[in-house]
Amino acid sequence: MAYIVKQPKGDGITHLYLTRSHRVPGKANPVQTRTYLGVLDPASSELLLGKGQAEPGGDVLALLHGKGIGYSGKRVPSPEQRRMLRKTEALGSALRGSRTLEAGRVILLERLAVGAGLLAALASAFGESDGMRLLAAAIYECCEGDALCRLGDWLQDTVLADAAPSLSPASVTRLCQDVGASLDRREAFFREWFRQCNYPRALISDTTSISSYAEKLEMVEWGHNRDRENLPQVNLNMVHARLVNLPLYYRLIHGSVPDVATIVNTAAFLAELGISQYSFALDRGFFSAPNLFYFHDHGLSFTIGVPLGTGNKEAMRVLDECRLKLRSFKSTIVSGGSTLNHAAAAYRVVQKGAKGEKNRHFTAFAHVYLNKFTKARQERELQEVLHGIMKGFSECQFQDMEEAEEWVRAQAGRAHAGLFKVTPGRGGGRNPGEKFARSRDGGFCLG
Template sequence: MSYKIEQPIGNNIYVYEVQSYWDKSKQQARQKRKYIGKKDPKTGNIITPRKSNLPRFSKDFGNVYLLKHIAQSIGLTDILKKIFPDDFKEILAFAYYDICESKALYLFKSWMEMTYLPQTKALTPKQITSFTRQMSSMEEERERFFNKWLDKRKPVNAVVFDITSLSGYSELIKLLEWGYNRDLEKLPQINFGVVFDQEGNIPLFYRIYPGSITDVKTLKNILKHLLANKLKQIIFILDRGFYSMSNISEMEEESIDFIIPFPFKVKQAITLISKHKAILQSPLSAFKFKKEVIYYIKDNIVLNDINLSAHIYFSKTREYYEQNHFMNRLLDIEDNIKKRTFYYLGNVREYLSQNFRGSEKLFDITLKEGKAYLTRKVKAISRKINKMGYMILLSNNHTITKEDALLYYRRRDYLEKLFDSLKNELDGKRLRGHSKETIEGRLYLKFISLILYSAISNKMKEQELFKKYSVKELLNEMKKIRVVEMTNGKQYITEISKKQSNILNAFDLEIPIDPRY
C-alpha cells in the first residue's frame, strides 16, 4: 500500500509517493520514495517536474557545517589530518555523530546516509569494529596527537584532573575490574581519567585505568607527562573522591600542588566552620565574586604534619538553594513512602538509601500492616542544614588568592557537566565494545567528541546561547538547513531562518552559499 507525504524545503513543498515493503535480508520494514512533484501553494495541485529539475536527494547539512567549522577553528582538524591522514575525516564524522545523535555506533551508517558529508565513508557496523581496533593499535599515533594537542593549547597553568567510571558487561576484558564505582553501579568498570585545561575548559589528554587502581596513584604519572611537555606551575583541582590523609601525604611528598574540598565528614572541617561561623556571617568578611556576595576567611590547618591553607567560604545564596532543594527531597521521599507497601524495615532503609542517599539516617522508621511511617530526626536534619552554604578548600600552595581558589574549583562544575555529557549525551555510560581493543579505540573516539563538545559548549556559554538552547537543541535547529541535489547535479542550500542566521553569527560563521565547503 502506498501513500503520499509532503516535505517542506525552503519555500517549496515537495510531494513523494511512499511504498512500504518487507526487507527479507534485514528482517525489517523499509520504504521506497518516489518523487511526484512540487505542490502549488495557491491551488494545492501537484506540478510535475521536468526530469532535469527532479531532486536526487535532500540531506542534513547545517549541524555538520557548524561542527566542522568549530573543529577547524580550534586546530583539531589540522592535527588529526597530520597524524591520521587516511582516517581523520572518519574520526571527525564519528565525533559529529556522537554529539548530534548520542546513539550507538552501529547506527552510524544510517545517519551518514541522511547527512551531507560527501567525502567521508559511511562505515558499516563490521567496518566500525575494525576501525576502533585499528585506533587501539595506533598507540604511538594517539600519543603524538596528545603531545601536539597539548602544544596547541599552551600556555596551560592549571589543570583539572578527574576520573569517571565507565561500566561494561563483558567480564572477559582485562581492563574491566571491580573497584570503586562513582555511579554506585554493581558492574565491573574501567576508570577514564581526563586532564582538562582549567582556564580554556578543553580536554588535553586522558588515561585509562583498571577499576581497582586508587585515584591518587595516577597523579604522579600525569604530572610527569605534563612536565615532559614543558608545562610548569601545574595545580591539580581535585574532587572529594581524592580526599584521604594518605593521599594528602603522598601528594605533598611528590610535590604535587593541589586544591581539594575538605569533606564535612572529617571532624576538623566541622571544627573550622564552628570556629569561624561568627566572622563568616559578618559584613567584614564579604567580597564580591561574579555578582555573588561571598563571605570568606583563610586559616591554616596541620594534617599529618602537613601545613595546609584552608579557604573557608559561605554563600547565603547557596545556603538558600541547598536548603530548599534538601527539604523538597525530604518531603518528596516522605510522600513516596506513604504510597508504597513494605513488610521489612530493611526494605524501607534500602528504598530510602537508593532514592535519597543518606536519608535513611534522617528518620526513625516504624512498620504497621505493610505501611512505613517516618518520623523526622530533628537533630540529624539540623546538622545537615547547618553545613549548607559552606565550603572549605584545602591547598598546599599558600600563594593562591581567595578569588583564584574559588574560580578554579567552581570551574570544575563545567567538568562535571562534560562527564555527564560523556556518559549520557555521548552514550558513554555503557561500554558497548566486546574486546579490549574495541574499548580502547572507542574511548579515543569519545575523547575527540569530548574536545568538540567542550569547544561548542564554550562558545555557547560565551555567547549566552544556553539561555535559549542546549547543545542538542542548537544542533537540531541547525540540522534544518539542508542540501538538495537535483538530477542535473546542481546543488543548493535551503533557505536559512532568522534563528539559524543568529546562531551562525554567534559562531562567527558566514551564511553558506556553496555546500561543497
C-alpha cells in the first residue's frame, strides 16, 4: 500500500513524502518506508521535485492527483536560481519616470526561464552577460518572431533594457558568430541544461527539413525534401523531455545526411552528455525491417508510424484483426476535443535472411486508432467524387484512352486520383483502388 504524506515544517514549507506500507516476515505490524519527493508549491498546489529526485512514475502521479497535487516538471529552485530570481524581481523598478516599458509577457517568459534553470545553464556556459543576451534574443523571438537585426530597438522598450544591454545589429552578429563557432560552449550548455532538468527521460523525434535560399551556409545541401520544394535544405533533429515535453536538445545536420544515421548519432550524443533514458518517435518514412531490427537489437524503445496499403500484408492483417474491437464502445478515447477508437494487436516484424540464412523476426505491439468522424467524411467525399465521375463520364466522349485518363484524374483530384483507372470494354471495369481505400478508412497505425 502506498500513499502521499504532507509534512509541514516550522519554516512554513510543506514537504511531500511517498510512504509505502508492507509486511515483513516475523513482525506483527506493517513496516513503513518513506521516500522524499519535494515540497508543495503553495501558489499552484504542485509538487516541486527535490534535488536529485527522479521524475515520478505513473503510480506516484496518480497518488498525487488523488491528494489534489499537480506536477508539471518543476523543481525546488537551487541557490543559483533563487539568486537570479531575486535579481529579476528588480526589473519592476524599471517602470518609473516618464518611460513606458513593456513588462507583462517579457517578465513572464524571463521568470519561466529562471524557474526552469534555463538562465542558469546559459550563464554557466556563456557567462552571465552573454547568457542574458541569448535569453533576451529568445524572448524576442517568442514575442515578435522578427529578424534579429531589430532586437536592439525592441529591447529598449522592454524591462530587459538594463539587464541585457548592447544588442545592436553588429553586436548580435558577433554574439551569433561566437556561439556558432564554439562547439565546446554549446555542449557545456547542454550538459548544464540536462543537469538543471535532472536528466529526464527523453523522446527523440525524427528530423525535419528546413528549405533555404542561403548560398553561404555550409550545412545547406540537397537532400530528401519533405515539403517537395526544389531547394537545398538543412535538417533539424529535436529531443524533448518525455513527461513535460520541454525541449532538451537540438542538432542541425547537413541537408544530405540520411535520417536514420541522424537519429542514431543523436542517441550517441545524448549518452555522452548524460541522458541515458530515451526513446524514439518516428514517422512512417523510417519504417523498414533493417531500422526496426536496429532498434530491437540495441534494446531501444520506439514508436513509429506503420505504412498502410496492400503492400504491407502484416499491417492489413492487424487492421482486419482490430476491426471488431474498434466497433466496441470500450475502445473509445476522448481527449482534447477529439474522439478516437483504439485497439492493439501483435505485429510480427520479419527480416529476410541472405542466401542460405534463416529469416529473422520479432514481435512488437501495433496500436490502431480510428477516427469514425473522419471515416464518415472520407466515405461521403469519395461517394460524391465517384457519383460525379460516373455521371460526367457517361456524358462525355473521348478521342483516346489518354484523354479519358486525364479527365478522370482532373475530376478525382490529387487525393483520389490513385483510386480510379480507365479500362476499355463493357462491364469489365473494376476499381483497383478498392483495397487501398479500405486501408485508409479514417484510421492510422502506430507500432
